[in-house]
Amino acid sequence: ATVIVLFTQDLRVHDHPALSAALAGGGPVLPLFVIDDRLVDRAARNRNAYLAEALADLRWSLRSRGADLVLRRGDTVGEVLRLAGEVGADTVHMSAGVSRFAALRARRLREAGLSVREFPGLTVVPPGEVVPQGGDHYKVFTPYWRAWEGSSWRAVERAPSAIPAHGGVAPGELPRSLRERGRGEGAAHRITGGEDAARARLRSWVERGQADYPDRRDDLAGAATSHLSADLRFGCLSPLEVALAGRDHPGHGEFVRQLAWRDFHHQVTAAFPDIGRRDYRDRGRRWRHDPDAVAAWRRGRTGVPVVDAGMRQLLREGFMHNRTRMITAAFLTRTLRVHWREGAAHFEDHLVDGDVADNHGNWQWVAGTGNDTRPNRAFNPLRQARRFDPGGDYVRRYVPELAGLPGARAHTPWREESPPAGYPPPIADPGH
Numbered sequence: 001a002t003v004i005v006l007f008t009q010d011l012r013v014h015d016h017p018a019l020s021a022a023l024a025g026g027g028p029v030l031p032l033f034v035i036d037d038r039l040v041d042r043a044a045r046n047r048n049a050y051l052a053e054a055l056a057d058l059r060w061s062l063r064s065r066g067a068d069l070v071l072r073r074g075d076t077v078g079e080v081l082r083l084a085g086e087v088g089a090d091t092v093h094m095s096a097g098v099s100r101f102a103a104l105r106a107r108r109l110r111e112a113g114l115s116v117r118e119f120p121g122l123t124v125v126p127p128g129e130v131v132p133q134g135g136d137h138y139k140v141f142t143p144y145w146r147a148w149e150g151s152s153w154r155a156v157e158r159a160p161s162a163i164p165a166h167g168g169v170a171p172g173e174l175p176r177s178l179r180e181r182g183r184g185e186g187a188a189h190r191i192t193g194g195e196d197a198a199r200a201r202l203r204s205w206v207e208r209g210q211a212d213y214p215d216r217r218d219d220l221a222g223a224a225t226s227h228l229s230a231d232l233r234f235g236c237l238s239p240l241e242v243a244l245a246g247r248d249h250p251g252h253g254e255f256v257r258q259l260a261w262r263d264f265h266h267q268v269t270a271a272f273p274d275i276g277r278r279d280y281r282d283r284g285r286r287w288r289h290d291p292d293a294v295a296a297w298r299r300g301r302t303g304v305p306v307v308d309a310g311m312r313q314l315l316r317e318g319f320m321h322n323r324t325r326m327i328t329a330a331f332l333t334r335t336l337r338v339h340w341r342e343g344a345a346h347f348e349d350h351l352v353d354g355d356v357a358d359n360h361g362n363w364q365w366v367a368g369t370g371n372d373t374r375p376n377r378a379f380n381p382l383r384q385a386r387r388f389d390p391g392g393d394y395v396r397r398y399v400p401e402l403a404g405l406p407g408a409r410a411h412t413p414w415r416e417e418s419p420p421a422g423y424p425p426p427i428a429d430p431g432h
Ligand code: FAD
Pocket: 217, 225, 226, 227, 228, 229, 230, 232, 233, 255, 258, 259, 261, 262, 263, 265, 320, 321, 322, 323, 325, 326, 329, 347, 351, 353, 354, 355, 356, 358, 359, 360, 362, 363, 366
């Protein structure tokens, strides 16, 4: 009988366990993606644009293997059921997700009478596969990392060379409007979506980038990290394949540790699906309501150059360096003492890699309501700026008002005898 493979956050043909298992059955396979309008309208415009490109690429890949990507629009569960009825399928394969939405979707499909088989593929190590003694998930990263590193991983699935398609199903169009919908502003310099582009990025990262990673990952101006986060977010790359690529290259261990951070937040989210709404740990934080400060932070007009540069990178690229994500998030939650949810929402509206588990897990970590074992660690934006952007190049790249201030002077415009025109004084303590 025909098996429906429901694609979600796994928009690829390489190392796709749900697809491989469907093919192993020997019968026709029907790859499906449902464009759920409720999700599209809540997502960042930048992510919808990436998604449109990734779907076009996946369709091309499947067509070149004799199948197609069937596209439907509406409620995912309703559309799966309709298609199952149309082709006489009773089995759906999909990658297991960790969000509340993913759990509900699988449950509703089962309740409607379909046999739903969930497979790994969205993380290196599936949530629940390594667990601490006497607990359901790891709450602290270092012990998780040790267990993660020592666990055995499944084998990588090869991309199929041919897919026996179920004929006679209307493929459906990719709505042109997808890339124009959603929240936030569209970034002028966004990464291109799709498995093909993602695999090219991975190859060049392994060949050219990874070796310098341990030394350069915090160098703001160097932008020397992998930039694979959006590809992992949409599953255009398999996290397992990324973790195994370039195993023998220098720099690999440090890089793979970051992938473990991603898995860590996923297993936290699987166990605590409220991560986006409630404090993971209640540490009695008090928050201020300050709409003017939040507006300045969002636009990159706080008067603290490293904060503004990060926020403007986000608007320009739909991406921000990890170090400035920490600096800007700490400035909002610790210096301005504004609730992490306000900051996380703005990130969510712009990041191409924006993801429930990683975004909220990291925001809570920085805000001190999450898994950080030192939630009250001191934080000083200016010291961070001098350390990670010693020449001021990152700041000048994104804040043109500071172009005339050479070297590290770009970090302290308020100390100039005649401060640069059009750039505001700091709205809060910039550090020392
Ligand atoms: P690299 O340094 O090359 O790392 C490789 C991969 O490891 C990344 O692509 C990413 O998948 C993963 N990774 C690295 N650091 C982390 C981390 N701390 N947590 C989880 N995964 C990590 N990452 C997201 O993918 N989505 C988000 O929505 C997101 N929101 C964040 C919000 C805040 C406040 C902070 C501090 C961090 C956030 N991160 C998020 C984590 C991290 O900043 C990005 O993954 C990273 O900057 C992406 O750049 P890269 O691919 O070049 O990373």
